[in-house]
Amino acid sequence: MSGFCFSLEARDGRARAGLLQTPHGMVETPVFMPVGTAGAVKAVLHRDLREMGATILLANTYHLMLRPGDELVAQLGGLHGFSGWSGPFLTDSGGYQVFSLAALRQLDEEGVRFQSHIDGTPHLLSPQRSLEIQQRLGADIVMAFDECPPGDAPREVVAEATARTTRWARRSREAHHRGDQWLFGIVQGGTHLDLREASARELLAIGFPGYAIGGLSVGEPKPARERVLSHLDPILPDDRPRYLMGVGTPEDLIDAVARGVDMFDCVLPTRNARNGQLFTRTGRLSIRNARFRDDPRPPDPECPCPTCRSVSRAYLRHLHQAGEMGAATLASIHNLFFYVDMMRAMRQSIRLCRFEEWRRETLRRLADVSDGS
Amino acid sequence: MSGFCFSLEARDGRARAGLLQTPHGMVETPVFMPVGTAGAVKAVLHRDLREMGATILLANTYHLMLRPGDELVAQLGGLHGFSGWSGPFLTDSGGYQVFSLAALRQLDEEGVRFQSHIDGTPHLLSPQRSLEIQQRLGADIVMAFDECPPGDAPREVVAEATARTTRWARRSREAHHRGDQWLFGIVQGGTHLDLREASARELLAIGFPGYAIGGLSVGEPKPARERVLSHLDPILPDDRPRYLMGVGTPEDLIDAVARGVDMFDCVLPTRNARNGQLFTRTGRLSIRNARFRDDPRPPDPECPCPTCRSVSRAYLRHLHQAGEMGAATLASIHNLFFYVDMMRAMRQSIRLCRFEEWRRETLRRLADVSDGS
Numbered sequence: 001m002s003g004f005c006f007s008l009e010a011r012d013g014r015a016r017a018g019l020l021q022t023p024h025g026m027v028e029t030p031v032f033m034p035v036g037t038a039g040a041v042k043a044v045l046h047r048d049l050r051e052m053g054a055t056i057l058l059a060n061t062y063h064l065m066l067r068p069g070d071e072l073v074a075q076l077g078g079l080h081g082f083s084g085w086s087g088p089f090l091t092d093s094g095g096y097q098v099f100s101l102a103a104l105r106q107l108d109e110e111g112v113r114f115q116s117h118i119d120g121t122p123h124l125l126s127p128q129r130s131l132e133i134q135q136r137l138g139a140d141i142v143m144a145f146d147e148c149p150p151g152d153a154p155r156e157v158v159a160e161a162t163a164r165t166t167r168w169a170r171r172s173r174e175a176h177h178r179g180d181q182w183l184f185g186i187v188q189g190g191t192h193l194d195l196r197e198a199s200a201r202e203l204l205a206i207g208f209p210g211y212a213i214g215g216l217s218v219g220e221p222k223p224a225r226e227r228v229l230s231h232l233d234p235i236l237p238d239d240r241p242r243y244l245m246g247v248g249t250p251e252d253l254i255d256a257v258a259r260g261v262d263m264f265d266c267v268l269p270t271r272n273a274r275n276g277q278l279f280t281r282t283g284r285l286s287i288r289n290a291r292f293r294d295d296p297r298p299p300d301p302e303c304p305c306p307t308c309r310s311v312s313r314a315y316l317r318h319l320h321q322a323g324e325m326g327a328a329t330l331a332s333i334h335n336l337f338f339y340v341d342m343m344r345a346m347r348q349s350i351r352l353c354r355f356e357e358w359r360r361e362t363l364r365r366l367a368d369v370s371d372g373s
Numbered sequence: 374m375s376g377f378c379f380s381l382e383a384r385d386g387r388a389r390a391g392l393l394q395t396p397h398g399m400v401e402t403p404v405f406m407p408v409g410t411a412g413a414v415k416a417v418l419h420r421d422l423r424e425m426g427a428t429i430l431l432a433n434t435y436h437l438m439l440r441p442g443d444e445l446v447a448q449l450g451g452l453h454g455f456s457g458w459s460g461p462f463l464t465d466s467g468g469y470q471v472f473s474l475a476a477l478r479q480l481d482e483e484g485v486r487f488q489s490h491i492d493g494t495p496h497l498l499s500p501q502r503s504l505e506i507q508q509r510l511g512a513d514i515v516m517a518f519d520e521c522p523p524g525d526a527p528r529e530v531v532a533e534a535t536a537r538t539t540r541w542a543r544r545s546r547e548a549h550h551r552g553d554q555w556l557f558g559i560v561q562g563g564t565h566l567d568l569r570e571a572s573a574r575e576l577l578a579i580g581f582p583g584y585a586i587g588g589l590s591v592g593e594p595k596p597a598r599e600r601v602l603s604h605l606d607p608i609l610p611d612d613r614p615r616y617l618m619g620v621g622t623p624e625d626l627i628d629a630v631a632r633g634v635d636m637f638d639c640v641l642p643t644r645n646a647r648n649g650q651l652f653t654r655t656g657r658l659s660i661r662n663a664r665f666r667d668d669p670r671p672p673d674p675e676c677p678c679p680t681c682r683s684v685s686r687a688y689l690r691h692l693h694q695a696g697e698m699g700a701a702t703l704a705s706i707h708n709l710f711f712y713v714d715m716m717r718a719m720r721q722s723i724r725l726c727r728f729e730e731w732r733r734e735t736l737r738r739l740a741d742v743s744d745g746s
Contacts, residue, residue: 039692044699046683047683068666072666075667076688082688084684084685084688293445310419315457318441321440322411324411325416325701326413329698329702
């Protein structure tokens, strides 16, 4: 496991401030990982990510295996060489995407057969195949291949998927050979605390350098999700990073850090940006709103990001209404900066032992429904 | 005319190297002005324009009067305050766009009545109205309102449009009052040298601080365009800037500078970039081409632009094929850098009295049809 190390630098309550060393650089946790599905964060250049302080990007195995293909990426130096992002990468296993995007799925113990959502070609994803692809892509952190049942699946379906996820985790572990990657296991079990606990304990028995919590943010009520996190917190080992997959809003991230989570990814900041929705320190703001037509203020007057330092709400609204790509870029830079900056502030509050105070005040301001006025 | 000055720094043959001082900064000529139709260059942030050395942007009166409206732009500090671009701006008069984009045009001596291509609302553009809008937008250089007949119009139609353009130029002159803007006249006359000459002499009699050559790049053969430029060169005053509107390819710009032109604008570098076509020092390159699938070289190996310093052809092709906006941004930055950098090199060659040598060598390399391989 050359080049890797995770250590806790500080704790405050259940919240943790850690340092995750990877072969491509240090990651301070809690961390938000911008989503670069096809090896690029939508509408944002690597340079802007670096400048805002993003340290680690997520890329999607499912998308990259289909286009441009994992062999091509490997041939061009893996994700780092191919994309030019020199910091750490994490790849998911493709499990979630194959269940949410692909057509004509056939699931059995071996894996999932499916048709590409791009051109209909047939493919197989299995623990072996996912790990083969992820080792070719060459991310610093790779994920075990898991089964993701729908959020409204009955308990027996979730139980079966959870048991299979454990068997697949073992096969993923056996298929993983690269010493310069960390392989994380994924805890499943829906909102059933006993299934979650069993899943976690089985993964712990296999042994992974880090643990992800999957199968959340799929429609469950927020209290149910928080019960899962609180239940898993004392079960998961203290000295290993915990990664909550696909979550979520700023409030979600804060409440998950309060329950011991270290790592996050979510498409929300970039997807919302393309739809004209901005996160601000006093709540969300839809730039399409006619009230911003002649508003000379920056999108978030308290924000030091490049967008807020250079454009007004009126100009950003104009670009959005005119269908200019620059609107998506400017809004994405702001939203990602907002997330990255919030994690920085959260981390600092943990180190200073005033996380609860910071959390209370930040949540209070985020709940301000003034729509930025 | 406060804050304005144009002076020739060097000549080589008919080619000119000049300095154009504006209230928002110095422009070295020959210059290429990136097109920022709606007050923003498509897919490129102001910051990238500044870093590549772009000095002056063009914005379109027709688009801005329709959306967001000239009154709103004025209220927010004009184009500079509204867009945040602190360097010089030039606005066209809307004449060309109203003839190429708007529906249900009705032309008479007063001006052109038309329906917005966005929402069908009725509008009028006339010399008075165009100058009213342009003075509200507040660009450093504004243009007289002209009539642009189609490229294949018969001589009598061109003659009538040219005569009207002169009458409208006089009315534009009378409607222009801002001392911090320069108003340029526009020479029309199609490919008819006698009409061009008459148009130029009539505009000279009115007197403008700069002269544009309109109505070219509308389908005429390149030799016909070059005859017009060569014919106008000795007629237009030496000490005033000359602006060839809407032209063109790198070769076109070089051949126009050789005939005494100082200023250019064109959508070609940005529009082609969005379609995946890159200008390189050895000819054009279509990034969609399958041969670039695994090509690890930069788009243009000789190019020092941010795109060529950071991505491979294979990665750029992947982003383009995947429909990622980043492909348009990276390609637009490269193509605009290519244009801006070519003008820099051209200017330097004029100052060193080796323009003809530079021109011959550059045209020879551009004619290399190797498609970048």
